[in-house]
Amino acid sequence: MNKNYFSFFLASIATLGCSAAYAAGGAVADEFKWMTFAVFGVIIAITMAVTFWAARTTHTTSEFYAAGRSVSGIQNGWAIAGDYLSAASFLGIAGLISLYGYDGFMYSVGWLVAYITVLLVIAEPCRNIGKYTMGDILAFRNDPKKTKVVAALSTITVSTFYLTAQMVGGGVLIKTLIGIDYEISVIGVGILMLAYVVFGGMKATTWVQIIKAVLLVTASIILVFLVWSPYGFSLPAYLQAVVGDEKVVAQVAKLLGDSAAGMSKEELGQRFLEPGLFLKNPIDQISLGMALVLGTAGMPHILMRFFTVPTAQAARTSVIWAMGIIGGFYVLTLFLGTGAAMLVGSAKIASVDAGGNMAGPLLAQFLGGGENSMLGNFFLAFVAAVAFATIVAVVAGLVLAAASAMAHDIYVGVIRGDHATPKEQVMAARVASGIVGVIAITVGILAKGQNVAHLVALAFAVAASSNLPAVFLTLYWKKCNTTGIIAGMIVGSLTAIVLVLVSPNMTYPKAVVSAAKKVLDGEPAVPAKEAQPAKPASSFTCELFALDGCVASAPAKPASVEKPAKPGVVEKLAGLNAKLQPLEASLPALTDPAALKAAQDDIAKVKKDIVATEKAKAKAEDDIKKFEGQTASIMGLEKPWFLLKNPGLISIPLGFLMVILGSLFTRDKRAEDMWDELYVRQNTGINAEAATAH
Amino acid sequence: MSKSNINWMAIDAHPKFQALHRKKTFFLWGLMVFSIIYYFMLPIGAAYYQDLFKTKVWGVVNVGILFALSEFVVAWTIAFVYSKKANAEFDVSAQEIINEVKSGRMQ
Numbered sequence: 001m002n003k004n005y006f007s008f009f010l011a012s013i014a015t016l017g018c019s020a021a022y023a024a025g026g027a028v029a030d031e032f033k034w035m036t037f038a039v040f041g042v043i044i045a046i047t048m049a050v051t052f053w054a055a056r057t058t059h060t061t062s063e064f065y066a067a068g069r070s071v072s073g074i075q076n077g078w079a080i081a082g083d084y085l086s087a088a089s090f091l092g093i094a095g096l097i098s099l100y101g102y103d104g105f106m107y108s109v110g111w112l113v114a115y116i117t118v119l120l121v122i123a124e125p126c127r128n129i130g131k132y133t134m135g136d137i138l139a140f141r142n143d144p145k146k147t148k149v150v151a152a153l154s155t156i157t158v159s160t161f162y163l164t165a166q167m168v169g170g171g172v173l174i175k176t177l178i179g180i181d182y183e184i185s186v187i188g189v190g191i192l193m194l195a196y197v198v199f200g201g202m203k204a205t206t207w208v209q210i211i212k213a214v215l216l217v218t219a220s221i222i223l224v225f226l227v228w229s230p231y232g233f234s235l236p237a238y239l240q241a242v243v244g245d246e247k248v249v250a251q252v253a254k255l256l257g258d259s260a261a262g263m264s265k266e267e268l269g270q271r272f273l274e275p276g277l278f279l280k281n282p283i284d285q286i287s288l289g290m291a292l293v294l295g296t297a298g299m300p301h302i303l304m305r306f307f308t309v310p311t312a313q314a315a316r317t318s319v320i321w322a323m324g325i326i327g328g329f330y331v332l333t334l335f336l337g338t339g340a341a342m343l344v345g346s347a348k349i350a351s352v353d354a355g356g357n358m359a360g361p362l363l364a365q366f367l368g369g370g371e372n373s374m375l376g377n378f379f380l381a382f383v384a385a386v387a388f389a390t391i392v393a394v395v396a397g398l399v400l401a402a403a404s405a406m407a408h409d410i411y412v413g414v415i416r417g418d419h420a421t422p423k424e425q426v427m428a429a430r431v432a433s434g435i436v437g438v439i440a441i442t443v444g445i446l447a448k449g450q451n452v453a454h455l456v457a458l459a460f461a462v463a464a465s466s467n468l469p470a471v472f473l474t475l476y477w478k479k480c481n482t483t484g485i486i487a488g489m490i491v492g493s494l495t496a497i498v499l500v501l502v503s504p505n506m507t508y509p510k511a512v513v514s515a516a517k518k519v520l521d522g523e524p525a526v527p528a529k530e531a532q533p534a535k536p537a538s539s540f541t542c543e544l545f546a547l548d549g550c551v552a553s554a555p556a557k558p559a560s561v562e563k564p565a566k567p568g569v570v571e572k573l574a575g576l577n578a579k580l581q582p583l584e585a586s587l588p589a590l591t592d593p594a595a596l597k598a599a600q601d602d603i604a605k606v607k608k609d610i611v612a613t614e615k616a617k618a619k620a621e622d623d624i625k626k627f628e629g630q631t632a633s634i635m636g637l638e639k640p641w642f643l644l645k646n647p648g649l650i651s652i653p654l655g656f657l658m659v660i661l662g663s664l665f666t667r668d669k670r671a672e673d674m675w676d677e678l679y680v681r682q683n684t685g686i687n688a689e690a691a692t693a694h
Numbered sequence: 695m696s697k698s699n700i701n702w703m704a705i706d707a708h709p710k711f712q713a714l715h716r717k718k719t720f721f722l723w724g725l726m727v728f729s730i731i732y733y734f735m736l737p738i739g740a741a742y743y744q745d746l747f748k749t750k751v752w753g754v755v756n757v758g759i760l761f762a763l764s765e766f767v768v769a770w771t772i773a774f775v776y777s778k779k780a781n782a783e784f785d786v787s788a789q790e791i792i793n794e795v796k797s798g799r800m801q
Contacts, residue, residue, distance in 0.1 A: 102740075102762075105759075105762055106737070109733070109762060109766070112769055113733040113765065113769055116726070116729045119772075119776060120725055120726050235753075236755050239753065239754045273755075274744070274747065274756065274758060275747055275758055276740070276741075282740070286737055286738075293733065313781075316777055317777075319773070320773050320774075323769060323770060323773050324773075327770060330766070331766060679715075680706050681702075683711070683715065683788060685788065685792070686792055687700075
């Protein structure tokens, strides 16, 4: 029966592939698209072969959820890296560095430091105590049914947020890269991922993640080698070239706006390597840092990876390897990002994708020889295929985590009261994976065009405010009990979600409409202003919330000269067209090739400006139409009430506090009685779940 | 060694286990606190000590870049130090306790 289903999946993937081959548009030129599909095909074929092999050895629950606990430490380290380096960190961070320099690099640090928490306090105890899910760890000494329900809900919430961000981001990414329709991309990613998870379980998922991580690291090393070798692998010489580049100087000048007026070229270039071009609110950064450093250790799909290794020592080895790979990768991104800024240029990167996600792929194309070269397009095809594999691998890990919470915690643990037969358990796991997969595809399609970037940060914030306090205090605090866990998880996750709903991440129609009106109607002249010192908020609470009587903080502003009025788009377009006509009229009269070339370049530039202006006009008109008559966000607010983008600073301490209070005010005999066993077992590994031999 | 006949309370109270517990707690908390302080120095420095971060020390390479790179080195060093210590000491102590439990001396 299994075999028939497997062939059905292969057939549907082939059909999708054929329909996708007709796709037009995207960063890869049409005539080179076959290369992308060839690389896609090879990667899909290899991962399908692995899945077929894994499916033959996946019969028990331990094999389905935990790959029979037979994954070695090094393999698991690569798989963790594969699970963690999502498209957001692989393309997103390189993009941030290419647009904002130093701040992008600084942003990447927290994603690695997070693993210190995982290594020191989570990995080994979880391996020694856990079985398949986070719910198992919490249920060890707390009331099994109650904690499993709460743990499963939290796991499903975190996974769904992260999953939606991956699906939507992935769909957009594939559309931008190769022009496959958004819906087809989402369905394609969904079906492939389902094939890996449903048939091959954790073993196939692990190997898909390993393959993807190896491809990603290899591609990055090759690109960095090409970028860095002209400078003899010297860091100062390379960065000297970056800051001296015209395109980098232009990007910094654009970011700084008026305050760039008095700066020399050297100063502007150097500014690219200095903080403050992107991350402007240090309190928000600390809040994000807390969510990353504590949230990674509470991510259900990362926790689950530690159940796949045979011993606590192997869990330790796997985190060390993961830290080496992930950290090394982020150091490489410094070169990918700055290289893209220098060689491709920030303006071009942002014109393909405003968030900078195309920095890596465009750099690959440039290094291979440019837009019209065979090798350049092969490089681009390869990076595009790796990006695709990345999305599928990350989504597979998340679906498995959500499905295990559904099948193992809710169905087997709560509904069947731990009395399900082994066969029934594996069936439940496969069915749950199918359900979660279909939900992921549906949500992905429904969320098309929605603003989902904040969902990744929200997933980490919920994991840090709900899962981590519960797991950490269960493992290390004697007095922790069921009431505390439930109170902490519910309050922690709800606080994080509610704060994000009233934060600047949401869309506020008034602000969108006023920005659109500025584009359409232009802006009035602004008189010259004197320099202003930085102004702190009237109190710390006012840094966080928009309360009555609060004076918001403001950064220091240098003196600015008088700004003339900015014309509206209609006026601007008329001006550009007026400029274009004499230029075009002058062409036939030009005989000198140099002058002809200069005139043609000017025309191309004006035409590009016209296209960009028209695009801005269309977007502004669209926005006004979309938000016509609306004045409030989905929460009924005209402007954000919570001022940080990340809720961690408030929701994480609150999550911990609720676990502590809940535990101190109630008594739970089982939680107390089981403490000795839990503490001895997590430190020694006595009676830990054993590996199944093959 | 079935689940029922192990006296967990006795093991927990045993001096050898208590010694392992103390060593581990001290070491892990030390590393954890140090790593968190070191990490948050980066956003705080980038926001409030910009002049220091902008100081060029090696060609165009400034303190900010070296400090960000040092975050990676420090993270790797913590991982290395912990795994050394765990492999050499914690695992050995844990194994001794397991052996005593198995041989029936610690019950």
